Amino acid sequence: MDAFTVHTGRMVPLRRSDVDTDQIFPGRFGRNATSRTGYAKALFGNWRDQEPDFVLNLPVYQGADVLVAGADFATGSSREYAVWALQDYGFKAVLSPRFGDIFRGNAPKRGLIPVVLDQEVIEQLWTMAEEDPSTLVTVDLVERRVTAPGISVPFEIDEDTRYRLLNGLDDIAVTEHHLDAIDAYEARRRPALPQTTRG
Amino acid sequence: MALTLADKIWNDHVVRRAEGEPDLIYIDLHLLHEVNTPPAFEGLRESGRRVRRPDLTLGTEDHATPTSVARVPLNELHLRRQMEVMRANCQEFGIPMYPLGHSRQGIVHVIGPELGLVQPGMTIVCCDSHTTTHGAFGTLAFGIGTSQVEHVLATQTLGMHPMKNMSVTITGELAPGVTPKDVVLALINKIGTGGGVGHVMEFRGQVIEDMSMEGRMTVCNMAVEAGSRAGLVAPDETTFAYLKGRPHAPQGEQWDAELARWRELRSDPDAVFDESVVIDGSALTPFVTWGVNPAQSVPLSERVPSVDDFSDDKSRRAAARALEYMDLTPGTAMRDIPIDAVFIGSCTNGRIEDLRAAAGVLRGRKVADSVNVLLVAGSATVRAQAVDEGLEEVFNEAGVTLQPGTGCSMCCALNEDMLQPGQRSASTNNRNFEGRQGPGARTHVVSPEVAAASAVAGRLASPADLEN
Numbered sequence: 001m002d003a004f005t006v007h008t009g010r011m012v013p014l015r016r017s018d019v020d021t022d023q024i025f026p027g028r029f030g031r032n033a034t035s036r037t038g039y040a041k042a043l044f045g046n047w048r049d050q051e052p053d054f055v056l057n058l059p060v061y062q063g064a065d066v067l068v069a070g071a072d073f074a075t076g077s078s079r080e081y082a083v084w085a086l087q088d089y090g091f092k093a094v095l096s097p098r099f100g101d102i103f104r105g106n107a108p109k110r111g112l113i114p115v116v117l118d119q120e121v122i123e124q125l126w127t128m129a130e131e132d133p134s135t136l137v138t139v140d141l142v143e144r145r146v147t148a149p150g151i152s153v154p155f156e157i158d159e160d161t162r163y164r165l166l167n168g169l170d171d172i173a174v175t176e177h178h179l180d181a182i183d184a185y186e187a188r189r190r191p192a193l194p195q196t197t198r199g
Numbered sequence: 200m201a202l203t204l205a206d207k208i209w210n211d212h213v214v215r216r217a218e219g220e221p222d223l224i225y226i227d228l229h230l231l232h233e234v235n236t237p238p239a240f241e242g243l244r245e246s247g248r249r250v251r252r253p254d255l256t257l258g259t260e261d262h263a264t265p266t267s268v269a270r271v272p273l274n275e276l277h278l279r280r281q282m283e284v285m286r287a288n289c290q291e292f293g294i295p296m297y298p299l300g301h302s303r304q305g306i307v308h309v310i311g312p313e314l315g316l317v318q319p320g321m322t323i324v325c326c327d328s329h330t331t332t333h334g335a336f337g338t339l340a341f342g343i344g345t346s347q348v349e350h351v352l353a354t355q356t357l358g359m360h361p362m363k364n365m366s367v368t369i370t371g372e373l374a375p376g377v378t379p380k381d382v383v384l385a386l387i388n389k390i391g392t393g394g395g396v397g398h399v400m401e402f403r404g405q406v407i408e409d410m411s412m413e414g415r416m417t418v419c420n421m422a423v424e425a426g427s428r429a430g431l432v433a434p435d436e437t438t439f440a441y442l443k444g445r446p447h448a449p450q451g452e453q454w455d456a457e458l459a460r461w462r463e464l465r466s467d468p469d470a471v472f473d474e475s476v477v478i479d480g481s482a483l484t485p486f487v488t489w490g491v492n493p494a495q496s497v498p499l500s501e502r503v504p505s506v507d508d509f510s511d512d513k514s515r516r517a518a519a520r521a522l523e524y525m526d527l528t529p530g531t532a533m534r535d536i537p538i539d540a541v542f543i544g545s546c547t548n549g550r551i552e553d554l555r556a557a558a559g560v561l562r563g564r565k566v567a568d569s570v571n572v573l574l575v576a577g578s579a580t581v582r583a584q585a586v587d588e589g590l591e592e593v594f595n596e597a598g599v600t601l602q603p604g605t606g607c608s609m610c611c612a613l614n615e616d617m618l619q620p621g622q623r624s625a626s627t628n629n630r631n632f633e634g635r636q637g638p639g640a641r642t643h644v645v646s647p648e649v650a651a652a653s654a655v656a657g658r659l660a661s662p663a664d665l666e667n
Contacts, residue, residue: 031613182223194316
C-alpha cells in the first residue's frame with residue numbers, strides 16, 4: 001500500500017448528500033469483475049453517462065484529485081469497488097461531513113484517506129472550488145489539518161489508522177505479528193462452535 | 200460494570216487488546232459470495248498466504264447467479280466469470296461451497312441461518328453490508344470490504360474499533376397487516392440513513408419479542424440502511440426453537456450445554472446505551488418509500504411529500520433530486536402510483552414466511568396484466584419448502600412464476616434480472632437507490648404483503664385495499 005502523508009491538489013465539488021456506493025460504483029460495471037483495478041470509467045458511471053453537466057464531466061475539474069462531498073458519503077453496499085474506482089480515477093482524498101462506516105474502514109486500507117469536516121467547511125470548499133477551480137487544498141495527515149485559502153481546520157482520525165497510512169503498512173502483515181495471540185485464542189475456543197466442514 | 204449484549208460478545212472475542220490500537224477480534228464464521236471476493240483470493244495468492252480456517256468459512260453464489268434456470272450448465276460456466284472464479288477459489292483453498300444447483304445454495308444471509316451455522320454469541324462477517332441480518336440470533340455480525348475479507352481469510356481475525364450502543368425499542372403490538380418491514384422502514388424514516396452510524400443497534404420491546412426469527416432477520420437486515428454497523432436481538436425461546444434440529448445446530452448433551460450458555464446472552468438490566476430510540480409499534484401502518492434512499496418513506500395511506508415538507512437544506516436538496524428521479528408529483532396519493540413490476544425476494548424478504556405472506560394475498564386472485572412479477576425464493580431450501588407447502592400452485596394460479604433459481608436477483612441487478620430505464624417497481628428488497636434495479640429504474644421498497652397486493656392492483660396497495 002502507498003503511504004499517505006501530505007497531499008495538495010485541486011478539488012471536485014460534489015454538491016450531493018447520501019451518495020451511496022451504488023452511485024459511486026454502479027453494479028453494472030461490476031459484472032464479471034474479478035480484479036482490483038480498471039474501474040476509472042465506472043466511477044459515478046450513471047451520472048457521468050446521463051448528466052452532461054455532472055461535475056466530473058466539466059473540463060475545469062479534469063485532473064482535480066480531492067473529492068469534496070456532502071454528508072453520508074458512501075453509505076449502503078460494502079462493495080470495495082467504490083474505493084478502487086475513486087483511486088483509479090485519481091482521487092487521493094475524500095472530504096465529507098460523514099461517511100458510511102464500511103467505506104470509512106475500507107478506504108484507508110488502500111491508501112485513500114476519508115477526512116471528516118464540518119458541513120460549514122465543506123460548504124466553504126464547495127464555493128471556493130466553484131468560483132475558482134484552480135484553488136488548491138492541502139490534506140496534511142502529519143499535522144491532521146486541512147488548509148485552503150482562508151481555511152485551516154484540524155480533523156480527527158484514529159491514531160492507528162493514521163500510523164498505518166503514514167507508513168503504508170499492510171494490515172495483514174501487522175496482524176501476523178500477533179499469531180501467538182491468535183493461536184492462544186483458538187486453543188480456548190469451545191469445540192461445540194459450528195464448523196462449515198461438518199454437519 | 201453493566202454491559203450490553205454487543206459489548207459482551209465483543210469482549211468474548213478479543214484476541215489482543217493494546218492501547219491506541221483497534222481490538223483484534225476473532226471471527227467465528229466467515230461467509231463468502233462470488234462478487235466481492237475474487238480480489239481477496241488474488242491477494243492471498245500474490246502473498247503466498249493460505250486460508251487459516253477453511254472450516255469456519257463458507258462460500259455460496261447469489262449476487263450474479265441467474266434465476267431463470269436452476270443450474271448453469273458447466274459448458275456455459277466460462278460465460279459467468281465470477282461464478283467460475285468463486286468455485287475455483289473455494290476448491291483451491293479447501294472452503295466448503297454451495298454452487299447454484301446445490302440443495303443448500305441460496306442468498307448468503309438466508310442459508311447461514313437455515314443451516315444452523317448462525318448461533319447466539321458468535322461473531323460473523325461477510326463481504327456484504329446486509330450481514331447485519333444474522334444479528335437476529337444474538338450475534339455480532341457486520342459487513343466488510345474485500346481487503347478485510349483477505350485479512351479474515353489469512354488470520355481469522357479483524358482489527359476493529361469499538362462500536363457505540365443504541366437501543367431501539369418497539370413497544371406495543373403490531374396491527375394486522377403491519378409487518379417487520381414496516382417497523383424497520385419507520386425506524387429508518389425516524390432516524391435517517393446516517394442515524395445509526397458507528398453504532399450497533401439492539402432491538403427490543405414487545406413487538407420484537409413477539410416477532411418470528413424471519414421477522415427479526417428482516418429488521419436486523421435493514422439496520423444497515425440507517426447506517427448501523429450491526430443490529431441484534433437477544434436470543435430467546437423463539438431463537439432456540441428455530442435452531443433446534445438444523446444441520447449445524449449442536450445435538451444431544453452439547454445442545455443442552457450450549458442452550459444454557461445462550462440463555463445468559465442478554466444486556467445487563469442497568470447497561471447504558473449511548474443512544475435510545477423508542478417507537479410505538481401499535482401506531483404503525485404499512486410503510487413505503489417514495490424517494491431514492493430508504494429513509495425517504497411515508498405510510499402508504501399518505502401522499503408524496505413536497506420539498507417544502509422538509510426544513511433543513513440537506514433534506515430539501517435530497518427531496519428535490521429524489522422527486523425528479525422518481526418522476527413523482529408532490530401531493531399524489533401513494534396509493535395512486537401505478538407500477539410496472541413487482542419483485543418479491545432478497546435477503547430482506549426472501550424467506551418462507553415472506554413467500555407465505557405473498558401467497559396469502561395472491562390466493563384466489565390474479566395479478567394485473569400491466570404488472571410483471573418476479574418471485575425468487577431466497578434459497579433452494581426455501582424454494583423446496585414453498586413447493587411442498589403448495590405455495591407454488593397458489594402463485595401459478597395467480598399468474599406468477601416461482602423462479603427456478605435462487606439468489607439476489609433484482610435486489611441488486613448484478614445479474615440478468617433488472618428493470619428497464621424508467622420502469623417503476625414495488626419491491627421487497629432493501630434499497631431504492633438510483634439505478635439499484637437497473638439504470639434509470641425506480642424502486643418503491645415495500646413489505647411482501649404490499650408487494651403482492653400491488654401486483655394485483657397494478658398500483659401501490661395494501662392487502663386491505665383489495666377487500667374493498
